Amino acid sequence: MQTTSQFNQRLPLRKAVGTVLYFVFLSAVLVGIVGLVVLLTQILIQGIPWLSWHFISGFPSRHAEEAGLLSALTGTIWLMFLTAVFTVPVGVGAAIYLEEYAPTNWVTNLIEINLSNLAGVPSIVYGLLGLAVFVQFLGLGQTLMAGAMTLALLVLPIVILASREAIRAVPDTHRLAAFALGADKWQVIRGVVLPSSVPGILTGTILAMSRAIGEAAPILAISALVYLTFVPTNPLDRFTVLPIQIFNWVSRPQDEFRGLAAAGIIVLLAILLSMNALAILLRDRYQVKADD
């Protein structure tokens, strides 16, 4: 039995504190949402008048009315594709090694810590590394190839971490079941581990790619080229990308170029959002297949 004198429940105060905190947390969420909405509306208002077929299919020009972003758009798509080609095999391969083959000892622990650290290194550092190693030392020049390799280095830690998470989420009982049927290591990975982890690996990879194409700093370091009036046709062509084109327009003194920049941002956002949507779609499709 409660002895009333030993308890001071202070119910009204507790309720008041609870209510206040509820609104504190709610407004914390709103800061982000409101900020995004304001940003989006401003960009849409500024940019939509400039969106046109000519804007997508034209080359940059000194005259705002004639300017387009075809070269930057194709550069971005090329870069995304090449970066994926470099990143996926290496990233997934590294994740498979670390999760399935590597023994747990101080070397793998060290690798693990460094991977997490690498994921946090500022992108300009990767840009300078790419400039020194790929552009100059390997002699690739200011090409798509050098850019893609640099971005691959930038996003590799993210892809490896995401793939490891996905692989680690596969229950050990599935591996044991496959081993007990006479599967060898690779058959277990190919037949059981990868099918279950592909959705996670895909999601992580697509999100890493969308991070890569939003980057301006490493590309600036590699190739300052912004006035490009041709479409890159092979990996050894020079290139520019959307963030740099946008950056270039923003830094112009004339007001019309602000509008162009906003329109460019709309295009870039459209690409990013559709990639994220694709990631969600793929994940859902595979999950439905697994749970059915």
Added chain:
Amino acid sequence: MTNDNSDIVLSARDLYVHYGDFLALKDINLDIKRHGITALIGPSGCGKSTLLRCFNRMNDLVQDARIEGEIMFEGYNLYSPERDATEIRSRIGMVFQRPNPFPKSIYDNVAFGLRINGYTGNMEEAVERSLKQAALWEEVKDRLSRSALTLSGGQQQRLCIARALAVQPEVILMDEPASALDPIATLAIEELIRELSNDYTILIVTHNMQQAARVSDETAFLMVNDDRAGYLVEFDATSQIFTNPSDERTEAYITGRFS
């Protein structure tokens, strides 16, 4: 091999199992009869699951595991260097404590072992045969392409048995195969085990002494002392173990005086 031994499929000789510095099992000697059901019983931590996993070299997958002694399988030592664990596991199958079907279709679960072992016969027939053997065919024949995870626990465990049977093993190891199931599903599994013993040699670990008494032909009782190293106390016909055990520790265990 002499004629006297021909109905012995597996025999453990002076078997010791270490995990790093820890001795898990000591001095195990055990003969497993062909087409019989041998139950391994004993208190928690006595190493009966560890012993079971020695018979298909699943302990190889545990870092730091070390096995001394030998297990003879049809005249060869399972642990001699020229034998391949992968090949052994395709001939000595295993069913686990919790049903662990792959997140694939029912068909693909059964076909998995066939595919990885390069089965050249008719895949569909083999899948059907295995599901029939596991007494699951009638329940799943119309939904082979559905995910195995849509099945009930008891059905999943029978699917796991079908998956193991598909590879056509000679021996099936079962690690408490019914402990995660309800009483009705448990009975179905026990019936199935009896059925399968006509064609297969079965080793079953169980916590449930009634189950050991109901299904097995022979029973091995393992125990563990303060040094935590499991050892074999008594191994005999199940009827003998449960009605007239020769060791008083066995009697104490089966009458529930310790667990």
